[in-house]
Structure formats: C-alpha cells, structure tokens
Amino acid sequence: MARRLTISELKEFLDEKTDQYNVEGFIENDPVSIPHEFKKKQDIEIAGFFAAVLAWGQRVTIIRKCRELLERMDNDPYKFILNHREKDLKQFEDFKHRTFSSTDALYFIEALKSIYSQYPSLEEAFKVPQEAENIEAGLVQFHHLFFSLEHHPHRTKKHLPTPERKSTCKRLNMYLRWMVRADNKGVDFGIWKKISPSQLICPCDLHVDRVSRRLKLIKRKQTDWLTAVELTNNLKKFDPIDPVKYDFALFGLGIEEGWSKLKLD
Numbered sequence: 001m002a003r004r005l006t007i008s009e010l011k012e013f014l015d016e017k018t019d020q021y022n023v024e025g026f027i028e029n030d031p032v033s034i035p036h037e038f039k040k041k042q043d044i045e046i047a048g049f050f051a052a053v054l055a056w057g058q059r060v061t062i063i064r065k066c067r068e069l070l071e072r073m074d075n076d077p078y079k080f081i082l083n084h085r086e087k088d089l090k091q092f093e094d095f096k097h098r099t100f101s102s103t104d105a106l107y108f109i110e111a112l113k114s115i116y117s118q119y120p121s122l123e124e125a126f127k128v129p130q131e132a133e134n135i136e137a138g139l140v141q142f143h144h145l146f147f148s149l150e151h152h153p154h155r156t157k158k159h160l161p162t163p164e165r166k167s168t169c170k171r172l173n174m175y176l177r178w179m180v181r182a183d184n185k186g187v188d189f190g191i192w193k194k195i196s197p198s199q200l201i202c203p204c205d206l207h208v209d210r211v212s213r214r215l216k217l218i219k220r221k222q223t224d225w226l227t228a229v230e231l232t233n234n235l236k237k238f239d240p241i242d243p244v245k246y247d248f249a250l251f252g253l254g255i256e257e258g259w260s261k262l263k264l265d
Contacts (some may be wrong), residue, residue, distance in 0.1 A: 207254025
C-alpha cells in the first residue's frame with residue numbers, strides 16, 4: 001500500500017494538476033464555454049448563470065441546450081431579460097433540459113429581470129461583507145431574492161439550491177468561481193471584484209468528492225454543505241487566498257484520469 005502524502009507533497013501534487021487543467025484548452029468541452037461566447041459583463045454573468053444551473057448530465061448535451069436557450073434570447077441575454085415582451089416568451093414554452101422545464105425557464109427570466117431592476121450586476125445579489133469567512137450568507141441571500149416574487153413555482157426551487165437546505169450548492173459555487181476568480185489562465189473570468197476568491201467554496205460534485213476523500217481532504221461521512229466547507233478549509237492550507245483553484249485539479253483527476261486510479265493511501 002502506498003504511503004500517504006505529506007502536506008507539502010500533496011500541495012505540490014495539486015499545484016501541478018491545477019496547472020495541467022486550468023488552461024484555455026479546458027474551455028471548449030466544458031459549460032464554461034457558454035459565457036465565453038459573450039463580451040459584455042451582464043451577458044457573461046447571465047449566460048454563465050444558465051450554464052451553471054443546467055450543468056448536469058453529459059457536457060455535450062449541456063452545452064447544446066444552453067446554446068439553444070440563449071438563441072431564444074437572440075444571443076443578447078441582458079437586453080432580452082430587460083426588454084422582452086409577453087409574446088417573446090412563447091418561444092420558451094417547449095424548452096426542456098432534463099427536469100428543467102419551460103415553467104422554470106420562464107420564472108428564471110422573470111426573476112432575473114426583477115434582480116436587474118434593483119442591481120446593475122448579479123454580483124450585488126451575492127455580495128457578502130469583506131470580513132465574512134465564506135460566501136454562505138451570499139448564497140442564502142441570493143436564494144431568498146430570487147424567489148421573492150409571490151407567484152414563484154414551488155417546483156423551480158429545486159433548480160436553485162441553498163445552504164439552508166444543507167445542499168453543497170455545487171453548481172452555484174462553480175458559477176461563483178467563474179465570476180470571481182482572476183488569473184492569467186483564461187478559464188475563469190474574474191469580473192466580480194466585491195467578493196474575494198478566499199470567500200469562495202469549492203464545488204463539490206461526485207468527481208471532486210471521490211477524489212477529495214481519497215486524498216484525505218474530506219472526513220465527513222455525508223456530502224452536504226458542511227462537507228464543501230470542510231474541503232475548502234483544507235484547501236486553504238495550500239492556498240488561503242485562492243483555495244478553489246484546486247477545483248481544476250480535483251475535477252480533472254476525477255473525470256479525466258479516474259479517481260479509482262489514484263495510487264494513494
């Protein structure tokens with residue numbers, strides 16, 4: 001049985017894998033390619049939001065359905081969200097991606113219009129105080145704001161998780177990584193400046209969870225919000241300023257190399 005890596009060895013290993021996967025070549029086959037098709041800040045954050053929300057299933061299908069959704073907004077999402085008319089919404093009546101239906105799409109459009117009527121950017125809806133340890137309160141705040149319209153469909157809540165329900169909020173944390181992290185690698189955008197990268201929580205999907213447990217970065221038995229926090233706090237031992245950069249390493253190891261192939265104790 002292979003020996004367990006020391007902290008310094010594990011950091012070196014994860015740094016190497018982060019550099020391997022945090023490259024522009026990662027973009028093409030990942031949902032992050034969707035917001036990369038836009039230039040305006042609000043278009044990027046809207047396209048990214050839908051790409052993150054719809055990010056379950058095969059990546060090829062996710063990308064295709066996201067493009068289909070945005071084409072129905074004339075590939076001008078911010079303008080569409082603000083200025084659409086009732087007749088413009090009919091084209092969403094047959095939209096569906098897995099359990100995300102036209103009902104959900106129509107409410108998302110209405111909720112986003114409401115938020116943009118209050119804020120110039122979605123960043124404001126997630127913002128937390130600088131002294132906050134992490135983004136938890138921002139996720140809770142955004143969830144309450146998003147479903148503040150009186151007639152929101154109850155079914156739509158399942159598509160927007162919250163730490164209040166103990167969810168890992170993996171897709172929203174991925175979205176926040178895209179918007180907040182800034183480096184010179186070209187994948188994440190870094191267009192939100194009022195949230196610190198140190199406040200982000202690592203997206204904890206199946207691949208990341210399995211690899212992290214194998215690397216002894218997670219001890220908690222169940223996988224929930226506290227698990228994602230535990231993982232992030234352990235990643236802060238390697239980089240307290242930008243811990244979620246290691247999402248690239250953990251995800252890459254899981255989906256590209258196979259978590260079960262890791263020769264680690």
